[in-house]
Amino acid sequence: MHKKATYLIPYLLWIGLFVIAPMALIVYQSFFNITGHFTLGNYEQYLTNGVYLKMTFNSILYALIITLSTLLISYPTALLLNRLKNKQLWLLLIILPTWINLLLKTYAFIGLFSQNGSVNDFLRFVGLGSHQILFTDASFIFVAAYIEIPFMILPIFNSLAELKPSMINASRDLGANSWQTFRRVILPLTMPGVKAGFQAIFIPSLSLFMITRLIGGNRVITLGTAIEEHFLVTQNWGMGSTIGVILILAMFVVMYLTRDRKVKGGRIR
Amino acid sequence: MADNVIEFKKVNKSFDETRVLNEIDFEIEAGKFYTLLGPSGCGKTTILRLIAGFADVTSGDILFEGQRVNGLPANERQVNTVFQDYALFPHLNVFENVAFGLEIRKLKKNEIKIKVDEALKLVHLSGYGRREIAELSGGQQQRVAIARAIVNEPKVLLLDEPLSALDHKLRKEMQGELRDLQRRLGITFIFVTHDQEEALAMSDQIFVMNAGKILQSGSPVDIYDEPINHFVADFIGESNIIPGKMRQDYIVNFDGQDFECVDAGMKPNEPVEVVIRPEDLDIAPIDTGQVNVTVDTQLFRGVDYQITAHDAMNNEWKINSIHPTKIGQTVALAFDPEDIHIMRYGETEDDFDARLETYD
Amino acid sequence: MKKWRISNLYLALVFIVLYLPIFYLIFYSFNVGDTMDHFSGFSWRHYATLLSDSRMISIVLNTLIIALLSSLIATIVGTMGALGIYSAKKATVKNGLLSLNNVLMVSPDVIIGASFLIFFTFLGFSLGFGSVLLSHIAFSIPIVVLMVLPKINELPKTMVDAAYDLGASSWQTLTKVILPAITPGIFAGYFMAFTYSLDDFAVTFFVTGNGFSTLSVEIYSRARQGVDLEVNALSTLMFIVSLLLVVGYYLLGRYNQNRRLQRVKAAEAKINQ
Numbered sequence: 001m002h003k004k005a006t007y008l009i010p011y012l013l014w015i016g017l018f019v020i021a022p023m024a025l026i027v028y029q030s031f032f033n034i035t036g037h038f039t040l041g042n043y044e045q046y047l048t049n050g051v052y053l054k055m056t057f058n059s060i061l062y063a064l065i066i067t068l069s070t071l072l073i074s075y076p077t078a079l080l081l082n083r084l085k086n087k088q089l090w091l092l093l094i095i096l097p098t099w100i101n102l103l104l105k106t107y108a109f110i111g112l113f114s115q116n117g118s119v120n121d122f123l124r125f126v127g128l129g130s131h132q133i134l135f136t137d138a139s140f141i142f143v144a145a146y147i148e149i150p151f152m153i154l155p156i157f158n159s160l161a162e163l164k165p166s167m168i169n170a171s172r173d174l175g176a177n178s179w180q181t182f183r184r185v186i187l188p189l190t191m192p193g194v195k196a197g198f199q200a201i202f203i204p205s206l207s208l209f210m211i212t213r214l215i216g217g218n219r220v221i222t223l224g225t226a227i228e229e230h231f232l233v234t235q236n237w238g239m240g241s242t243i244g245v246i247l248i249l250a251m252f253v254v255m256y257l258t259r260d261r262k263v264k265g266g267r268i269r
Numbered sequence: 270m271a272d273n274v275i276e277f278k279k280v281n282k283s284f285d286e287t288r289v290l291n292e293i294d295f296e297i298e299a300g301k302f303y304t305l306l307g308p309s310g311c312g313k314t315t316i317l318r319l320i321a322g323f324a325d326v327t328s329g330d331i332l333f334e335g336q337r338v339n340g341l342p343a344n345e346r347q348v349n350t351v352f353q354d355y356a357l358f359p360h361l362n363v364f365e366n367v368a369f370g371l372e373i374r375k376l377k378k379n380e381i382k383i384k385v386d387e388a389l390k391l392v393h394l395s396g397y398g399r400r401e402i403a404e405l406s407g408g409q410q411q412r413v414a415i416a417r418a419i420v421n422e423p424k425v426l427l428l429d430e431p432l433s434a435l436d437h438k439l440r441k442e443m444q445g446e447l448r449d450l451q452r453r454l455g456i457t458f459i460f461v462t463h464d465q466e467e468a469l470a471m472s473d474q475i476f477v478m479n480a481g482k483i484l485q486s487g488s489p490v491d492i493y494d495e496p497i498n499h500f501v502a503d504f505i506g507e508s509n510i511i512p513g514k515m516r517q518d519y520i521v522n523f524d525g526q527d528f529e530c531v532d533a534g535m536k537p538n539e540p541v542e543v544v545i546r547p548e549d550l551d552i553a554p555i556d557t558g559q560v561n562v563t564v565d566t567q568l569f570r571g572v573d574y575q576i577t578a579h580d581a582m583n584n585e586w587k588i589n590s591i592h593p594t595k596i597g598q599t600v601a602l603a604f605d606p607e608d609i610h611i612m613r614y615g616e617t618e619d620d621f622d623a624r625l626e627t628y629d
Numbered sequence: 630m631k632k633w634r635i636s637n638l639y640l641a642l643v644f645i646v647l648y649l650p651i652f653y654l655i656f657y658s659f660n661v662g663d664t665m666d667h668f669s670g671f672s673w674r675h676y677a678t679l680l681s682d683s684r685m686i687s688i689v690l691n692t693l694i695i696a697l698l699s700s701l702i703a704t705i706v707g708t709m710g711a712l713g714i715y716s717a718k719k720a721t722v723k724n725g726l727l728s729l730n731n732v733l734m735v736s737p738d739v740i741i742g743a744s745f746l747i748f749f750t751f752l753g754f755s756l757g758f759g760s761v762l763l764s765h766i767a768f769s770i771p772i773v774v775l776m777v778l779p780k781i782n783e784l785p786k787t788m789v790d791a792a793y794d795l796g797a798s799s800w801q802t803l804t805k806v807i808l809p810a811i812t813p814g815i816f817a818g819y820f821m822a823f824t825y826s827l828d829d830f831a832v833t834f835f836v837t838g839n840g841f842s843t844l845s846v847e848i849y850s851r852a853r854q855g856v857d858l859e860v861n862a863l864s865t866l867m868f869i870v871s872l873l874l875v876v877g878y879y880l881l882g883r884y885n886q887n888r889r890l891q892r893v894k895a896a897e898a899k900i901n902q
Binding site: 166180188 | 345349353359369370374418421
């Protein structure tokens with residue numbers, strides 16, 4: 001039984017070196033300026049320089065728009081998928097695109113949205129004329145939502161599939177019509193799925209920087225883009241780490257807000 | 270006629286190609302406790318779903334207080350259901366669950382509170398309003414499900430095997446409570462179960478079902494004492510079923526002897542089945558009864574001994590006796606003409622009733 | 630039946646939008662021309678370019694080597710970790726280890742990438758193959774643990790007791806009883822780590838330095854230059870590989886478990902607990 005400790009060593013090393021140390025270092029680094037001196041200046045600058053606050057606000061706003069539009073499209077989809085006969089197979093088809101490399105899917109839109117791309121061809125065809133689509137806020141939101149949709153459909157679909165049919169029967173039995181049943185029974189009972197989807201999309205929407213770079217051009221700057229910019233372009237790691245710490249805090253806030261509020265299980269009597 | 274709350278007229282129901290209900294006809298009178306009794310898959314739950322409006326008939330009519338209700342959605346029917354899995358809403362607490370139907374009907378807040386409290390009191394759950402569903406025991410959830418249904422004052426309460434998830438002792442307790450509740454509320458209960466003991470204990474009227482048909486309907490005593498065929502006799506209680514021949518009215522031959530009985534109206538020498546309940550058999554010293562048997566097994570069950578034995582013709586006999594015997598011992602079985610019940614092969618309930626008319 | 634038609638139309642639209650960009654990419658990979666907006670004729674030209682592009686081929690090989698090696702090492706370390714977590718006696722130790730295990734599961738990729746970059750620089754570790762490999766091992770370990778641990782927890786306690794009872798040493802019990810019983814979990818963990826590695830862009834992008842590249846990073850830098858139909862040809866091949874992987878996973882019964890989907894599942898589990 002003494003071997004236990006030995007085989008834990010590599011795993012504990014991993015925790016120490018790749019979990020604790022990097023997280024500690026990003027916090028540590030956020031207290032250093034570009035010349036390597038200890039300072040609270042990064043946080044001060046973040047809080048007082050309007051640019052950073054505005055960027056954070058915009059990033060959150062974009063993430064909200066992306067998440068909510070994804071939800072709006074996904075909920076009905078999940079609802080309808082659940083009524084289909086071979087619903088597991090259809091769900092597989094929803095999930096399949098998530099297996100295609102994210103960058104390839106994003107790259108496809110460079111072609112689709114370009115000045116002479118298919119979408120503009122279509123717009124000209126229906127008489128709306130061509131537009132600058134690439135490098136706009138709308139294109140960024142569209143592509144991000146496109147990427148995220150399966151991650152919203154899946155948890156909602158699962159919570160709908162778990163819903164016992166007797167719940168719906170009971171609601172009808174007690175006099176509720178279809179809409180009342182949806183609002184008072186189906187929606188509240190599938191909230192865990194909605195929350196899971198919200199978590200799974202909102203945080204990446206704050207941090208995915210490749211979509212902003214490739215589709216949003218330099219117009220859209222999210223927390224993720226700002227971190228990438230500070231680390232890899234301007235080499236201001238201190239400020240990048242500060243934004244990283246903000247992103248980690250945002251992650252905890254989202255997880256806290258979408259936690260399950262209902263006390264389940266409760267007291268045992 | 271006006272007393273019939275629910276009527277089924279030649280109702281058929283098929284799923285895909287399988288027929289689950291076959292020409293169902295019955296009437297349900299107001300204010301009684303009905304039980305649909307049968308093995309699983311016999312169609313009893315389908316009848317309940319048709320009444321509730323969760324499913325639609327393939328053909329035939331369902332009348333509610335004389336009005337045809339085929340196709341009427343569940344939320345517009347004046348019936349409520351207690352579900353087998355209770356189907357309580359986990360996102361609502363006890364009070365909110367019970368208030369659900371009343372809120373849908375947009376009753377006033379204080380009115381809802383009065384009615385909910387009253388319903389909770391009826392099921393002995395006063396003061397439980399703020400509990401979460403997950404905090405309740407199975408028996409308590411059961412009571413909430415009943416309160417949630419009866420608070421809407423339905424004309425008919427449908428109960429789909431509501432006691433099947435409870436342990437034996439609690440089930441016995443709830444049987445008594447349900448019966449009591451039905452009497453106090455005076456509304457019609459339609460109770461579905463596969464448990465014959467439960468059906469006998471609670472009902473005013475039992476429908477015995479098998480394979481999508483109603484085989485026999487009647488009071489528990491009628492059905493127990495005069496089962497119409499082999500299936501019913503076997504399904505309800507224990508019985509000895511022996512092939513025999515009707516010599517003439519009031520004389521039946523089985524086991525190589527003629528016996529006096531109380532049935533009539535059959536053709537001379539018609540083959541029949543003879544039913545004698547194990548508890549109607551008395552054990553007597555050898556040659557002092559009607560049939561001599563040799564004891565094969567004996568089990569003590571607390572209230573009595575369950576004995577199996579065979580006679581000279583090698584027919585199996587089940588006997589419930591408060592006195593023990595010995596295995597291998599030969600004893601006599603004593604019974605009276607009233608203990609013998611005769612069943613004709615293939616007789617329908619209507620024919621059976623008509624025959625009884627001729628000599629009752 | 631109008632309702633039926635509208636709902637099916639809606640579903641059809643969702644599926645079209647979901648698949649259109651993918652088939653659009655594949656379609657233009659056969660274009661004789663050089664743009665993604667005008668199809669001027671069928672050709673294998675871009676596939677020929679791709680196959681003779683020695684830089685691209687070495688990048689594909691790099692990507693595969695990183696994926697195979699990192700998932701192998703992550704599986705070994707992760708399995709040992711799962712065994713360790715399982716045998717932890719105190720509940721606080723167990724939960725503490727599990728929470729630390731999940732940090733890299735829930736952190737955004739940019740955070741993982743940036744913090745690893747700081748870490749490697751802090752140690753003076755040069756960026757390249759080594760740093761990418763270590764990073765991939767690091768972010769793959771937690772998923773291996775999450776795949777293996779439930780399998781160990783499922784083991785009947787009496788089985789281990791039986792092994793000891795029959796005279797096995799603790800090493801023999803581990804290799805002859807426990808490991809064979811949890812093999813499905815270990816394989817699942819390995820495959821998942823493999824796809825994690827193949828799929829990763831953000832973490833690699835931060836820790837790769839100048840000389841070394843993986844497929845995702847290469848696609849990104851080419852996409853930044855604009856349309857290049859060699860990328861389309863590559864995407865067709867990758868689509869086919871993904872399809873084969875999905876079929877494989879489907880047969881294994883765990884098709885919905887790539888990295889992001891695993892995170893969705895983790896979120897679901899947290900909310901539902």
